[in-house]
Structures are given as C-alpha cells and as structure tokens.
Amino acid sequence: MSVKIRLARGGAKKRPYYRIVVTDSRMPRDGRFIEKIGHYNPMLPKDHDNRVAVDTEKAAEWIKKGAQPTDRVARFLKDAGVYEWTHGNNPKKAEPGEKAKERAAERLEKEEAKKAAAAEAEEAKAAAAAAPAEEEAPAEEAAAEEEKSE
Incomplete structure (x- = not known):
C-alpha cells in the first residue's frame, strides 16, 4: 500500500x-x-x-x-523543519512542443522574407532616386559647358 x-x-x-x-x-x-x-x-x-x-x-x-x-x-x-524538500529540476518542461516549434520556424521564415522584400524595395527606391540625379548631373554639366563656349 x-x-x-x-x-x-x-x-x-x-x-x-x-x-x-x-x-x-x-x-x-x-x-x-x-x-x-x-x-x-x-x-x-x-x-x-x-x-x-x-x-x-x-x-x-x-x-x-x-x-x-x-x-x-x-x-x-x-x-x-520535518522534511528536506528541493525544487524539482525539469528544464524540458517549459520547452514548446513540435507543432509549436514548426509554427515558430514558419513565422520566422515569413518575417525574413518580409525583411528581404522591404530591403529590396528600399534599394530600388534608392536606385530610382539616384538615377535621376545622375541623369541631371550630366545635363547640368553640358549646359555649363555650352555657356562657357559661348
């Protein structure tokens, strides 16, 4: 018993x-x-x-x-003062299950994909902003040269 x-x-x-x-x-x-x-x-x-x-x-x-x-x-x-008790140690108790780990991995992949897409969009915007500035610079230089030659 x-x-x-x-x-x-x-x-x-x-x-x-x-x-x-x-x-x-x-x-x-x-x-x-x-x-x-x-x-x-x-x-x-x-x-x-x-x-x-x-x-x-x-x-x-x-x-x-x-x-x-x-x-x-x-x-x-x-x-x-009658009994010696120690707190149990089970480090795996708080560890998430397999499904939760899979969901977390999927969520992480989606976030990384969003970050990559946002970074590409920022690069495209920066390239678009830089391209007209580069095009204007030669035109300005050409106009400046024409004024000098006249």
Missing part, C-alpha cells in the same frame, strides 16, 4: 480550506483518509499564524514509515 501525505479540500465554493491528511494513494482527493495531521487555509494572509498548522511529530512518524508528501505538503513540512 502506497501512503501519501496530501491535501484534502473542504470549505465552500470559492472559499477553500484544506486538511493535511495521510491517506492511501488510491483514495480520491476528498475521500477516506487514515489520519488528519494538520490544516491549510489559503484565504488567510501569508504571515498569519493559522494559515498552516502541521503536527510535526505525526508527520515525521509517517515519513519514517514511508509516506510520500506531495509537493505542496512537502513545502509546508520543510518550513516546519
């Missing part, structure tokens, strides 16, 4: 209140439990004394027997 130390929800709708219970892992969240070892009231401010209360002796006893706390309860037990 796998034993867990976890939260069992109580309270009204939108007013949660949790009991910290020791239960068989196969039981439903709010179902039958072996022993109640504390409570957690998330509606209270974080610095309030009654927000979390755990019977540390009972918790330590159940952990020695092999009960596994859930992440949230493990944090409470760590704060109480």
Whole structure:
C-alpha cells in the first residue's frame, strides 16, 4: 500500500480550506483518509499564524514509515523543519512542443522574407532616386559647358 501525505479540500465554493491528511494513494482527493495531521487555509494572509498548522511529530512518524508528501505538503513540512524538500529540476518542461516549434520556424521564415522584400524595395527606391540625379548631373554639366563656349 502506497501512503501519501496530501491535501484534502473542504470549505465552500470559492472559499477553500484544506486538511493535511495521510491517506492511501488510491483514495480520491476528498475521500477516506487514515489520519488528519494538520490544516491549510489559503484565504488567510501569508504571515498569519493559522494559515498552516502541521503536527510535526505525526508527520515525521509517517515519513519514517514511508509516506510520500506531495509537493505542496512537502513545502509546508520543510518550513516546519520535518522534511528536506528541493525544487524539482525539469528544464524540458517549459520547452514548446513540435507543432509549436514548426509554427515558430514558419513565422520566422515569413518575417525574413518580409525583411528581404522591404530591403529590396528600399534599394530600388534608392536606385530610382539616384538615377535621376545622375541623369541631371550630366545635363547640368553640358549646359555649363555650352555657356562657357559661348
């Protein structure tokens, strides 16, 4: 039998209140439990004394027997000094899936194509602006030469 130390929800709708219970892992969240070892009231401010209360002796006893706390309860037990909890390290958890990576690659290609088209358009405008200036310059020089020769 796998034993867990976890939260069992109580309270009204939108007013949660949790009991910290020791239960068989196969039981439903709010179902039958072996022993109640504390409570957690998330509606209270974080610095309030009654927000979390755990019977540390009972918790330590159940952990020695092999009960596994859930992440949230493990944090409470760590704060109480009963259990050594470390934050899990799963660097691939936040990595996007294959479809999302494909969409990002397509989006990047479209943006690069737009940038290339915009750069070509700017070059064409610059060339068009430079071309009449070059054409006018020889005409001006020719007019200046005609004035000198006269």
